[in-house]
Amino acid sequence: MDFNELVKSLQEFVGVSRKNSIEKVTKTLGEVYNISGEVLLDFGDDASAIDIGNNKVILLAADGIWGQLMSVNPYWAGYCSVLVNVNDIAAMGGKPIAMVNTMSILDDEIYDDLLQGIVDGCKKFNVPMVGGHLHPDSEFNSLDVAIVGIAHKDSLITSAGANVGDKVLVAIDTDGRQHPQFALNWDTTYEKDEKLVQDQIKVMQEIAEAHLPTAGKDISNPGTLGTLEMLLEASGVGACVNLESIPRNPDVPWDEWLRAYPGAAFVLTAKEENCQEIIDKLSSYSFDVAVVGDIIKEKKLYLEYGDEKAVLFSQNKNPILKMNE
């Protein structure tokens, strides 16, 4: 493996997904983000948290499914629309409650598959799809899903809680397969028993309620280290990570592994004394968990490999979210 090539590949992968448009949205909508005075977190978390009193918060998130995924494999698009939303709630230490969707349908032939994928996703995660809106005579195919969850206010896992001196942990279910049509889709749920899949969501609530992590995020489109960088930016810290400590399925090369969207995977930070308990709890549910590095003050994400060391992201030079500019 050429370490420098890997670093370049990861930088460019996340760089491509950076969109200036997102800045415009967050800037404009930021004006009304907390207009009611009940919103707890800032933009940039996996879900928003709204205080409803009695130490309870409502979590709310939305995800759109990539149009091309719908065309190539509508069943898998429907299934993944559930998975990505459930993981957003799990990452916050919350219980997923229900989803709604909006569908625009151009090709009637993809319709049955799309719906069946949604149904099978709901069954796998035991979260209902309770309604939505249909544009039946659309000129395009699109599927957007929103999810609501519930959590305890005092035990929320957020992106912004990492502190200098904390350890960085990566938890990935390494028992899976690259999806035959989408190599970057590390599927760990489809062929797995639904009880175990649901327990992987529940154990996140358990470590949250035991106040074990200081921060956390589910590994999504930006891959393992891109997701970590987003967490670092939200927390206003940096990290130094050892590449070879990151749990990996040895059948998948590093470059694909680190860019993959896994079915069940989280980056977490925690005080050193809590790491073993996190590892023990998550390991019981098919997660491969390891301490992979340290949180540092300098706002850079360093990646180490043997004697080599590179700056993967620098919040002054190539941040992902640009939230600190």
Added chain:
Amino acid sequence: MDFNELVKSLQEFVGVSRKNSIEKVTKTLGEVYNISGEVLLDFGDDASAIDIGNNKVILLAADGIWGQLMSVNPYWAGYCSVLVNVNDIAAMGGKPIAMVNTMSILDDEIYDDLLQGIVDGCKKFNVPMVGGHLHPDSEFNSLDVAIVGIAHKDSLITSAGANVGDKVLVAIDTDGRQHPQFALNWDTTYEKDEKLVQDQIKVMQEIAEAHLPTAGKDISNPGTLGTLEMLLEASGVGACVNLESIPRNPDVPWDEWLRAYPGAAFVLTAKEENCQEIIDKLSSYSFDVAVVGDIIKEKKLYLEYGDEKAVLFSQNKNPILKMNE
């Protein structure tokens, strides 16, 4: 006014919006509608209600904005995306908590207007837009919004609670204007003081918590009588309504009035002894409220006008939701 022509116009208006595709969605997703055992209501309400214990329910709804509205007036599309969602929660007697959106953007030039419309809608109703998902390089424009609210389990207003012998009430803010570009958009909020607009949402919580209505629904795309028919179908009853009792702004002809999507308007049912209190409470906030008819056993919606009487909808012949087939 030709009464028979009006009846035909209303039947065809709602008829056109009926989509067989919706049947497929409700049938397929119905399988996982209450997979978690916590979902209280059936499909067909303005929002879904999920039991979270302690007499609290989470309300969840989603609405997509019509693509053409986005092209003609993106600002208004953004504003309305907030309005329609807030009304879904108000109709259930709930408090709107927060929204998320998914935007697909083709034309960059509509973008600023769309976002500003959303911001102004959030300010008007004091409900935050807390996040979402952006497809920036889309081949089309679309805006989907989901909303979450909270309500008391024992005082939820649903579509399914109307009983034979109840009175039918229509509450519409008649102080408004036909939108200059969209005649069927009866705008009552844009030029109105935000305190009053927010009070119109809150008074629905008040009548819900006083257990005054037996059922209710916000008047939306199917218009006043189409919305009532949806309520009747969900409740498994019929109604007999007197046309001229329906509150109306005299500047708008009946045919346009009954097909309009009003900014603040509800159909309600209630026991006769509770009607005056509903009228009194809603009238304090710019609603024009009247008892317009009776709930009957026969599953038909009769419309009376002077000596004339017609069957507007029959659940056996031309239902809107087809839920009872």
